[in-house]
Amino acid sequence: MSKSKHLLSSSLGKKLIMSLTGLFLCTFLIVHLAGNLQLFYDDQGKAFNDYAHFMTHFTPIRIVSYLLYASIVIHAIYALLLTIHNRKARPVSYAVYRGSENSAWSSRNMGILGTVLLVFIVTHMSNFWWKYHNDGVPYIEYRTDLATQETTVTELIGDEYTDYVKYIDNDVEVLKAKDLYKQVQFTFKNWLLVAFYVLAMAALSFHLIHGFKSAFQTLGFDHRKYAPVIRFLGIWLFGVVIPIAFAAMPLYFYFSS
Known part of the structure; x- marks a missing residue:
């Protein structure tokens, strides 16, 4: 038992938790995108509103949603703990940081990217999740x-x-x-909010390009046999397709009328 506690409290243990919660959130993004694509149906929101009710009332999905909320909180907390640990381990910065030449911009700014995404999640849930569950639509x-x-x-x-x-x-x-569809229409008439959503999706892109690959490396999947597939999925699926698809939604509603 003590060994397990020591592992979870160690830097490696924190990275393992970050990796597992991060990959779970990646899976959620795929499912969430598949459902939200119904916003593009030309049916005055019927399919999307039907989907929204199913996702909030089907018991197994509601249970998974609680795991999702917990994963977001745990992922954010452990990211903060790792940042604090790394700064304590090297309290004085090098006069010249030579590692930047060999490391990606996203890997050096995961804290900033994560902060933008955390603000986005709070904003997103207050606009839709909170209002949907509290008769705000x-x-x-x-x-x-x-x-x-x-x-x-x-x-x-x-x-x-x-x-x-x-x-x-x-x-x-x-x-x-x-009518959550109408709430989406109303929300995305605010150009500042639309701009913030697009910015957040850009942050998501950089965050996932680095995070997806790093998660598999932490879990030991860094063999040259798997690395090309992981890199491809990290860059093109999670770094390009998913963020662009999510960003297209607020842009579509802003410019559609």
Whole structure:
């Protein structure tokens, strides 16, 4: 037991925890992106609102969401602990830092990048997660004719609409749900917020390019057989595709109307 405690409190132990929580967060990014891509559907938010309810009410996903919140907190805390440990280990900076020539900019600025992302997470959750869970978004009704697939939309006003309802009424599919899609539309009309989201996605890109590769190195997957695949995924999937896709969402809503 003492050996386990010593490992977790050591620099290597902290890096292991950082790696595991970081890779878990990378997995979440893929799932989150897949769901949020429904924002681009031309259905007045029906698919996205349906997805939002499923993600917040399906019990297994709700359990995973608590693990997600814990991972974010643990990842941030251990990043701070590692930074403090490294500074204590070398309290006086070298007069000339020659390592910068051989190290990536992102690896030397992970603290700054992480801070930007932490501010982004708090901002993002206050705009969407908090308002969704505390009746800060309106309700909407979709009525889809199953024969023609035509959908009519009505904004619901009144305290009597407080839950998600989906049923069939005379060959018409009726869906009443919280309109998180409208909240997204409203939020991304603020150009300062859109600019901050794009900046945060740039920070995410640099953070993941270095962090994804470093996590596998810490876990021992640094063999030349795996390194090219890990490097490819870190740069192109997590460093390019995912951040650009997330950044496209606020830009799409800002310029769409």
